[in-house]
Amino acid sequence: MAAKKPILVSLFSGCGGLDLGFECAGFKRVWANDFDSDAQAIFSKNLGPIDGRDIRTVPSSEIPACEVLTAGFPCQPFSNAGNRKGVNDSRGMLYQECLRIIADKMPKVILFENVRGLLSTKYIDGRKLIDVIKSDLESMNDVGYNVTYELVNASDYGVPQNRYRLILVGIRKDLGITFEFPEKVQDKSNLTLRHILDIPEDAPNQVDWELSPQAMAMVEQIPEGGSWKNIPYENLAPRFQRIRDDMQRYHAPNFYRRFSRDEINGTITAAAQPENCGIIHPVHNRRYTIREIARIQSFPDDFVFIDDTLKNIVAMYKVIGNAVPVKLGEAMATAIMQQVFRKKKVK
Template sequence: MNYNQLSMDLFFEDKTRIVRKPQNTPRVISLFSGCGGLDLGFKQSGYKIVYANDFDKDAQRVYRENLGEIDDRDILTIDNDEFPECDILIAGFPCQPFSTAGSRLGVDDERGNLYLECLRVINAKRPKVVVFENVRGILSVKNQDGSKLIDTIRESLEELNYNVEIKLLNASDYGVPQNRYRVFIVAFDSKYDKRFVFPSPMRKNESQTVGAVINIPEEVPNQVSWDLSPQSASMVPFITEGGSWKDIPYEHLPKRLKKIRDNMKKYRSPNFYRRFARHEINGTITASAQPENCGIIHPIENRRYTIREVARFQSFPDDFIFFDDTSSDIVGMYKVIGNAVPPKLAKVIADEILYQFWNHI
């Protein structure tokens, strides 16, 4: 499929409403684009990406292969007049400093202040709509003065005259085959006197289960996996479908995990090496793709999920291409897929903005 040539006569239709093409196709600036999960959802909804930027080389390769050109410069070096005019700005500014699985450096990490670059572009280009996406850890990150970063972001957008709505969403509530919690910030220019209303959760279905996701035809590309470490490879065979590290006999655990097993209460009963069953919805796919920290072990084979399998859990279509020529490519692809916004969730938000904003101005 060529995502640049989608029909824009009818964006989507359900039992209660029809969302039709606006008179002028909404133009999108995408910042911190990654490999293009957020952008793909907006393209599928009919928007036109007029500019994208990301500094990560692996993400750039994937983006160019599937979605088109991307500016590979450091955003700190780009002047305001180099950004094109736009109707909407979307951004998944770097989330690692805020991740509950990471170091929680927050705004002490220089990446934690990159949202200010988004605000700079917003102030310069005055888009009608702004969409930010981030991990749920951002809700509790504090500035150096003790105030909450999420409140600072809200107040900064309000000072720029935007009506701001913030909500924690679970991607599986919107058709994505993965329990993945992410914060969305949607802001409408206040001069239009509108506020975004987040869509209600949808009914989960069989297509979201692990068994449905891993049922992949042989001809689909990127069905290669990153080998487990020797330590993981020695433990994974003991884990039953639907189980975890608790299935591994004590004598087969490394010293560090024995220490945790000896005092589970102290370590808050962690659930390492989760192996989701075929009837379950998978847990969050992370950028590190480590079996200890995320559910990335195949339910019945003793391996990581393949690149295509993790892409499917993130709701990328099978004709969205990744790279797997060498071991470094493979590791890089797990990283960019794990960092991405699920396109299916992005499209739900994009569709709602079309209906709530562009169909009513």
């Protein structure tokens, strides 16, 4: 007789990377929510129904009981790439909506995913926000959770991308279990771009967002594995010349990074701008296609996106860049399954 699948509720679900990872690990999702219409469109296209309301308007009584609750609450307020307003940004307090629902449902396990900037974000009283969240969970409803968190690199769990994210896992104290992070991948040789960009011709979503003429003029001068630093000074726009003149002041930025085929790609971002992330193909003078960034985020080729208009194409870069990599989600979900629901520890 097949084991019963543990019940999952997903908050701030995005386009479904974390949900798909939990699904692959044997969990059954009964409810998901995200306010972003582009993310909703992709989630429903691939995974099923999703509640599109602002979570602040959803009574906890309308959310099903669950054994596991996941949440990737908005990371922009804490991101190094953003304005770092933290809790002073209204989105920065949305983690409290997660706590509201957890307090009502008291699932066996909770998992939060966020950017590394959350670790240094201060709460309104001066404490670190991560310590506030941990403390609130540990004392919740006089039962509480055993909470552990780590800054993880997605490539350590089979994702072809060096993407650092904070993972927090809480297990209800009455279960007597403290989560242990799964063993890291030792051999990453198959995670380099050479192994990721060999995409079958019939795979969907092989379209790219064209570079601006200014960006193209830069990209054409950057060799495989290089960056803007490879462009002759006299060919740089005045803005970049000023930065080159005082690299120390600007913290030696690595604009227009073009990873080589023998490297693991850097973080795919929602903005998909070549100035800020490694979005340039190693040998072709263009952005990665939608399918290529989906692969770098470890989405399978049968997970489909929308690409019939430029507006949709730009939106797809956003939702994929915001997603939790599928294999990272699956690795954490598998560890939770083994440690909590199958009572077999991960070595």
